[in-house]
Each structure stands twice: as structure tokens, then as C-alpha cells.
Amino acid sequence: MPLDLDARKPLKLCVLKFGSSVLQKPDDYARAAHEIYRHTRNGEKVVAVVSALEGETDSLFAVGGDVGEGCSDALLARLVRCGELKSAALMGLALQRSGVPSAVLDPHEMDLQAEGEALDANLTGLDADRVLAHFESADVIVAPGFFGEGVEGPVTLGRGGTDLTAVEFSHWLGADRVRLIKDVDGVYTDDPAKNPEAVRLDQLDYDEAAKVSRGLVQEKAIFRAKQNNVVIEVAALGSPFATRIAAVEKQAGPVETPKRLRVAVLGHGAVGAGVCSHLLAHPGRFELGPVLVRDPDQHAANAPELRFTSDPAEALEGNPDIVVEAMGGTDIARSLSQTVLREGHHLVSANKAVVALDLERLHDLARQHGRELKYSAAVGGGVPVLELIDLLGAQGSILSVEGVMNGTCNFIFGQMQKGVRLAEAVSEAQRLGFAEADPSTDLDGLDAADKLSIIIRHAFGVTLAPDQIACESLNDLSAQRIKAVQEQGLVFKQVARCEVTADGRVEARVDIEALPPEHPFAGLVNEGNGFLIRMPQRTVSVQGKGAGRWPTAEAVFADIMDIQRAYLSGDLHASPLQETPLSRIPRMSSGQVA
Ligand code: HSE
Secondary structure: OOEEOOOOOEOOEEEEEEOOOOOOOOOHHHHHHHHHHHHHOOOOEEEEEEOOOOOHHHHHHHHHHHHOOOOOHHHHHHHHHHHHHHHHHHHHHHHHHHOOOEEEOOHHHOOOEEEEEOOEEEEEEOOHHHHHHHHHOOOEEEEEOOEEEEOOEEEEOOOOHHHHHHHHHHHHHOOOEEEEEEOOOOOEOOOOOOOOOOOEEEEEOHHHHHHHOOOOOOHHHHHHHHHHOOOEEEEEOOOOOOEEEOOOOOEEOOOOOOOOEEEEEEOOOHHHHHHHHHHHOOOOOEEEOOEEOOOHHHHHHHOOOOOEEOOHHHHOOOOOOEEEEOOOOOOHHHHHHHHHHHOOOEEEEOOHHHHHHHHHHHHHHHHHHOOOEEOHHHOOOOOOHHHHHHHHHOOOOOOEEEEEOOHHHHHHHHHHHOOOOHHHHHHHHHHOOOOOOOOHHHHOOHHHHHHHHHHHHHHHOOOOOHHHOEEOOHHHOOHHHHHHHHHOOOEEEEEEEEEEOOOOOEEEEEEEEEEOOOOOOOOOOOOEEEEEEEOOOOEEEEEEEOOOHHHHHHHHHHHHHHHHHHHHHOOOOOOOOOOOOOOOOOOOOHHHOO
């Protein structure tokens, strides 16, 4: 996610490797995207190295053998690498759907060199600067594992070779960690499927790992990690735990089975439907109750796999662990959100209007009842800007935050530039699931004001109600101003801004601005959101898809998964909002704020 604009290098970098055991079918790329997003929203840049889909390499070898009986290994290598190329492209597509800014690179685009036998080669070098340069615009680089560019063409690295790719990337890029994602929760002393006495290890050294992992981790990869002091983590998808392979003493660890959580979803619009789809894709982790909607029959016709109810009490029946609020609006949603916490459920909300109105009250209720309150999706859709603000706020003072934080307005301005009429652009934004039920909320700046109010609380520890933030409406743009701005080659953006003044006040407003093409926000297209966070020594930016089903559902699902991991690691009740987050600014009443 974030890139330090001044230093031009990632704050933290991790390499994640997804093997065939976790890429068994096309749906699994969405799961891998969840895992990647979990890291990017924690402030890491990610290199995702992927294997082919399960069975693909075998079938490519088989078809190659049939078509070219007795053919050269060099040609077979050229063929079988296609499994990884296809897989990297699929991973890129899944990330794009989720709104995670990413770039897919082939080995020749990274100058990834290899030498040795065509089907058992080793990697010898990588143009690290060329790879890292992509992090200026992407949070994730996807690379196919298993092969590199030999002198006479592509060569593969032997079975399990994607582990080797991941370890070498970690070494050459100076990553903070490399995590190999497998279908087991770590390395065991023996095969746990065959030996019930097998013990899961928290850590072990390289030599022991080569002995006991029995191909779970490629031996060549372990050897290279030892040579270069690369610490390998072996973990299951979504797990808080990993086995560390390093220069360490062997240490056993517990086996943790994720608790299956009951989840109630309130609302089945663009966001609610996306969240339900993610929950249904994880039946081992989540059990979904009846979904609260206004008209159950209408929704049942479109989603026969779900149960629906129009009765809030029925939706909350069965004592759900987590309640997801994706209804929108401030009438029923407002009181239900408080009821949910009072009755002892964790609350994950995508409802920025409710969160902005009741932020303090909801946090108080969560604290009083020992429950989690999460609302990452309320600001920025899939852009983890609140997490970034929290991260930066813990490191020093934040001076200002400005952002394009309404995807609908951004989309509409883009359409208007292409000559589409305002009314048509609004209908299209509604059809695409970007706009609010009442799109004037988007156009008048009220949606951005809700988000800005939440940002202000996180950045400055100050409460400023949305109705105290002055907003300029898109509807107030005169035809004359539109024409003049177009003639000057400028682009319209709705920009929301908050800053601390020299005398310690917080000022905030939402404006329609005409920006030059070189401005960091000018390149945001469609439903894009972008943010600039200024600190005394540097400015940090983050951007991505700010509205729509999949990016927003990604953020909601990440909150849900965080709660599940918290059950496992005993970390429940850690509030995402610090008690006095930034005590440097005294808490002030909204009346004092301009
Ligand atoms: N209507 C909102 C927008 C949805 O367009 O940004 C995401 O909060």
C-alpha cells in the first residue's frame, strides 16, 4: 500500500509464495487475494510468487511428452512454464477485481536469469531496481515461480521450484520476510496425515527442515535460504501462525484449529452480497445466518444459496459471533449497530454515515462489552487508508490528510470528460454499485464529509461531526466553469481535506477542485480513491478502488478474518482506535473547530 514519496522505497516488503496445494481451482485466487490484501493493509508491499494451478504442470508434461515424444528438455521447459504464466495472470485478475493495485511481471521483464539443466536449473540474478520501481504505482508485484531466463531460453527450477523463486526474490530484493503458503499450518516432525504422533514445529533449523519437510519445502530452496540467511515462514492461508525455518533451535508449537464463527449479515446490496459470497467460500471458518433485507422474496430469487429475513431479531438469532452491517442509511442501521454491540456481538460495519455519527458511542459500547468494532470499508472502500493513518500516527504527527474519497464523483467526472451527460453518468454509477441509495449524498459531498469525519478522529484524535464540514456540491458547477476547466486542460476532482492549523485547530472541507494533470489525484480513474498524508518530514500516498462490490467486500472480509485470527492468537479486544490516539492535539469540542 503506502509508498514513501520522498525515500522512494517500500516501508516493508514481504514475499508470499502460493503453491499448487492452495491454488487448486480458479476460485482459490480470490482466497490468495485475501491473504495478499491482509499484508498490504498492514503496510507491507508484497511480491506474490505463484505456482501453476494444481495438476497443470503434470498435464503439461504429459501433453508435451505425447506431442513431442523424445523431445528436448529445453522445449518441455518452454511448455511447462506456461502453467505459472497463466497462474500469475489469474492472480493479477483476482487482485484487480479486489481493487488491490498490482503489476504482473514475466521473468524477462525482471531480467530474472537462470542457468543449469533445462528442467533443473538455478536462478542466478534479478534486476532488483527494475522490480522495485513498480512499487511506485503498485502495492503488489505478481511473478510466476518455477522458471527463469536461461542463455538459450526459459529453463525450469525442478519440482517445487517456486519455493526457490520465492527465497531468491526475498534475498535479492532485501525483503523483510518470505512466507510460503501451503495447505498445512507449518512443518511437522512427520507427515500428520499418516502419523497422529507428528508434532507441529514453531521453528527449526535449515538442516532439520531439509530432513523432515519431505518435499513440503523444496530442498534447493532451503539450501539457498541457509546460504543467504533468509528466514522462511511456512504457513496456511489466513493463519496467524507459521513455522520459522532459520538458524534457530528446534521448538514445538501447538496445533490451532480455527474456530468456526457464526456471522450475521445485515443488508444484501452491492457490498453485502460480496461479503456473503466470501463467507460462503469459507465454510470451514464461517457459518452464515439469515441475511437481513427489506424484501426476502426478491433476494431469494437472485441468491437461492442464501436464507433471507426481513426481521432483525431473526437475523440476530443463534447468537452470532460477528454481525456485518452493510445496510447503509442511518435509521434502522444506527440503532441496530448499537444493539449489536450491547448484545455482545462483534460489529464489522461498512456504514460510514453511522460510524461518522456515532464513532465515540460505538467505541464506548465495544469497550464496555468487550467486543470488536471494525469499519475499514467505511473509508476508501478497498483502500486501507485508516490502517495507514493509524500506522503513521503511531510514528509521529500527522499535519494533514487530503483525498479523493468518493468513487461516484470521481467516476462521474471521468464520464463527463468523455462527454457523457451528468444524469446518465449518475445512472451508470448506480448500475455499477458505486453510488449511494440516494446519489445526492455522493454529489453534494456528504458521503465524503462522513469519511473525512472518521479520518479526522483517527488522524488527530478530534471529533468533528460531518454536518460541521462545509461541502461544495458537484451540482453547483456552472456550465461556464466546466467549459473553462476543460479548455485549460485541467481535471475536476472532489477533494476532501483536513489539517491542523498553526494554532492547533482542525479545519476540514470538501471542495470541487480543478487540478493540473501532474497532480497525484489527476490520474485517478473510474471509482478510484487516493489520499495524501502529510507529516513534518514526508508525505505518504495510498490509492486504489474506493467503491463497488469486490473492493469494499475485500475490506469487510479482512476485518472478519482479523477477528477470527484474534480468537486464535488470544488478541481479542485490541481496539483499532487508540484511547487517546494523538495526545499532542487536545480533544476539542466541535464548536471550537472551524
Ligand atoms: N458511494 C460511495 C462512493 C461508496 O462512491 O465512494 C463507497 O463509500
